[in-house]
Amino acid sequence: xxxxxxxIKLNPESHLxxxxxxxxxxHELARRNFKTVQRSVEREKEYVLPALKEAANASLSxxxxxxxxxxxxxxxxxxxxxxxxxxxSLQEEEKKIQTQSRKRIQHLETLHKIPSLADVxxxxxxxxxxxxxxxxxxxxxxYSDSAKQLAKDREIExxxxxxxxxxxxxVVESLRRGETKEALQWCGENKAALKKSQHNLExxxxxxxxxxxxRTKDLSKKVEAISxxxxxxxxxxxxxxxxxxxVAGLLVFTQDSRAEKYKSLxxxxxxxxxxxxxxxxxxxxxxxxxxxxxxxxxxxxLSALKTPxxxxxxxxxxxxxxxxxxxxxxxxxxxxxxxARRMPYAHHSKSYVxxxxxVLPNGRVYGKSRLLEISKNVGSVETGKxxxxxxxxxxxxxxMKKVYIM
Amino acid sequence: MDLVQKEHDRLQKRLKAxxxxxxxxxxxxxxxxxxxxxxxxPNQAAVTLAKLQNPVKSSFDLINDSLKETHSRFNKYTKxxxxxxxxxxxxxxxxDVLSEQEHLIDRAIAMHLLREGQFSVAATFLSEILDKxxxxxxxxxxxxxxxxxxxxxxxxxxPSDEIRKQFGQMYYILHQLKEExxxxxxxxxxxxxxxxLEARGSNLExxxxxxxxxWLYHGEEHEHGNTPGDVKAAMQYARTEFQGFAPRYxxxxxxxxxxxxxxxxxxDSPYASIFNNPSAWDDVAHFFTREFCxxxxxxxxxPLYIAATAGAIALPTLLKLQTIMKAKRTEWTSENELxxxxxxxxxxxxxxxxxxxxxxxxxxxxxxxxxxxxxxxIAEESLRxxxxxxxxxxxxxxxxxxxxxxxxxxx
Numbered sequence: 001x002x003x004x005x006x007x008i009k010l011n012p013e014s015h016l017x018x019x020x021x022x023x024x025x026x027h028e029l030a031r032r033n034f035k036t037v038q039r040s041v042e043r044e045k046e047y048v049l050p051a052l053k054e055a056a057n058a059s060l061s062x063x064x065x066x067x068x069x070x071x072x073x074x075x076x077x078x079x080x081x082x083x084x085x086x087x088x089s090l091q092e093e094e095k096k097i098q099t100q101s102r103k104r105i106q107h108l109e110t111l112h113k114i115p116s117l118a119d120v121x122x123x124x125x126x127x128x129x130x131x132x133x134x135x136x137x138x139x140x141x142x143y144s145d146s147a148k149q150l151a152k153d154r155e156i157e158x159x160x161x162x163x164x165x166x167x168x169x170x171v172v173e174s175l176r177r178g179e180t181k182e183a184l185q186w187c188g189e190n191k192a193a194l195k196k197s198q199h200n201l202e203x204x205x206x207x208x209x210x211x212x213x214x215r216t217k218d219l220s221k222k223v224e225a226i227s228x229x230x231x232x233x234x235x236x237x238x239x240x241x242x243x244x245x246x247v248a249g250l251l252v253f254t255q256d257s258r259a260e261k262y263k264s265l266x267x268x269x270x271x272x273x274x275x276x277x278x279x280x281x282x283x284x285x286x287x288x289x290x291x292x293x294x295x296x297x298x299x300x301x302l303s304a305l306k307t308p309x310x311x312x313x314x315x316x317x318x319x320x321x322x323x324x325x326x327x328x329x330x331x332x333x334x335x336x337x338x339x340a341r342r343m344p345y346a347h348h349s350k351s352y353v354x355x356x357x358x359v360l361p362n363g364r365v366y367g368k369s370r371l372l373e374i375s376k377n378v379g380s381v382e383t384g385k386x387x388x389x390x391x392x393x394x395x396x397x398x399x400m401k402k403v404y405i406m
Numbered sequence: 407m408d409l410v411q412k413e414h415d416r417l418q419k420r421l422k423a424x425x426x427x428x429x430x431x432x433x434x435x436x437x438x439x440x441x442x443x444x445x446x447x448p449n450q451a452a453v454t455l456a457k458l459q460n461p462v463k464s465s466f467d468l469i470n471d472s473l474k475e476t477h478s479r480f481n482k483y484t485k486x487x488x489x490x491x492x493x494x495x496x497x498x499x500x501x502d503v504l505s506e507q508e509h510l511i512d513r514a515i516a517m518h519l520l521r522e523g524q525f526s527v528a529a530t531f532l533s534e535i536l537d538k539x540x541x542x543x544x545x546x547x548x549x550x551x552x553x554x555x556x557x558x559x560x561x562x563x564x565p566s567d568e569i570r571k572q573f574g575q576m577y578y579i580l581h582q583l584k585e586e587x588x589x590x591x592x593x594x595x596x597x598x599x600x601x602x603l604e605a606r607g608s609n610l611e612x613x614x615x616x617x618x619x620x621w622l623y624h625g626e627e628h629e630h631g632n633t634p635g636d637v638k639a640a641m642q643y644a645r646t647e648f649q650g651f652a653p654r655y656x657x658x659x660x661x662x663x664x665x666x667x668x669x670x671x672x673x674d675s676p677y678a679s680i681f682n683n684p685s686a687w688d689d690v691a692h693f694f695t696r697e698f699c700x701x702x703x704x705x706x707x708x709p710l711y712i713a714a715t716a717g718a719i720a721l722p723t724l725l726k727l728q729t730i731m732k733a734k735r736t737e738w739t740s741e742n743e744l745x746x747x748x749x750x751x752x753x754x755x756x757x758x759x760x761x762x763x764x765x766x767x768x769x770x771x772x773x774x775x776x777x778x779x780x781x782x783x784i785a786e787e788s789l790r791x792x793x794x795x796x797x798x799x800x801x802x803x804x805x806x807x808x809x810x811x812x813x814x815x816x817x
Contacts, residue, residue: 037473059452069448118753138515300724335513375607
């Protein structure tokens, strides 16, 4: 009994493992937003203060006409007004993010009020979580419309990150089409944060641009490529020596080169590589897990539920579609069966069988009361006989034999 | 969690109180003021500008101070999040078997959506999958055409239109049953599948008919309080429908008929529970769903839901295991089995489980449970090891037997 109670106890803190991105992501966004504010204030300060000083000095030494002074002041005012507008729009954005965070915190908070895993409320909560996981998976796989629809139907739009993923997906698609513009724009927006990243997304994108220029075989393009390389690809000549050398080599080799290094640089697979790299960098920056949360939950869950019987060659007599008193095991159900095939099964240290287990002459083990109940409900069995619900064989009640399973 | 909430409250308050924009506005005002003054009296330009230096600078300082304060709030909230999720990193993803089986996951999701009655989402989802497949196929058709064909075939296999139609039917019947209190579609379905249901030992059809009888008896929803329902209609129904049930459900039918004798005052009769069961409709709806899914070879609750929930329950234990294994640099000894026991609520146990009491191993196809003539069961390998081919004593009772007398049993 004690074991049963501990098994349904809900420990909300450790239960939140899957929900980290739920709070982390909006926080990351808010911080980014805030940094933009800081940066633009800093930029205006660096412009206005020296400009003001200069204007004062100029007017003191009479090198400026009054009109010039006025013009300088006007320029400062309009820049400050620009700053104000920018800050206002960022504040709007921030409000949205914070209300969203608030709702998410409340959602997690409800879990603390649920006493046990057997509670109906936990069931509801867990269903919402599954919907969240599904939306997350759909967004990551690029099924944006389904994700939007599901989020809307289930009214969980505040609990999922449609915007972030849709934007990410847009860049991915542009990369797949062979366009670097949107990805580079994203790099520009996140320049500061990208410096810490170990992946050199921007370098790879610039390199791709270079490759495309070289690919054309057009001489003027090649010249352009060289200046492009000077501008973007030789920023860290020390750490990227190999790459830079290769870049130079590309000018000589043609597309149908068989030299492995250059062949792979010209390969269209590089676009796939770039889009993967982008996703990786993007998720890292927003502290999103690289793998859909659904995968994490499922791989743990499949193993926890799986028994050796789920993929046994013999039909299990304890749980199958043929007997009514138990429901079909989720792992045996067609949806998950194949998926679980390569998963390890759960570890058990104790047998778990019905207490009144009996064995039929064909070796099938059932709970006695359950078997009698089933046989009673099956119209075609005479009294005094039992029907094996798995095989359909009919035996005399006397043939049931007690079996001892420890 | 409380801490996170508190810190978030503070952060939000701080952001609301933030004077940033106001300070920017006052800077603008300062500049504007000076500009107006200079425009009026150009001779004062030098003085005005000189006077302007400090106020503008200090107003920028104000903005920065305000930002700094917000910044520290942000940091505090970050810390509270770190604390909440400390020691709880998401599991590392060294071998993610599942991502190699993306199509199977997509299939499971599509089935889940269908069985949850989310037909429009499911339709969108399936068409998006097909679009993606088509795209992948065209872009890679030259290189790996054979692989692609296999994947496309897999996804087309299930969930077919057939499954979709089935679930559509299920939701129609459930809707009728729950919302309209109309049992007829359900009864009709159970008649069509009578043989399969009977083979399962299911009494769904009778349950439905009995509820129909009770419903007729009560008549149109208790509009006038205790009006005696339409007994006549109920009796008429019983006469035509209960004939077929007579041999199997004689007792139940007799009960229903017997109840009629108490007709005006059924409430106080011994049969009250049959007629005034508030959860009867929900029970029947649940029963119907289970039977319907079972006939399709599916479990009644969405497997995806159960698996994901079980996963969330299991994760803390698995994570702990991962940390320990990393620290000790060990590997699991048996690759096919999780190295720890995960205690799931009893409702998550679907199979009987046999653990050999001698070897403490779970029975598998290769090592099945064997019953000795005395009725005790041990795993085949243990049997072989104990007996070495000769007569041996059962480890749990005085009985002696020969290994060839032991019989394989199926759990």
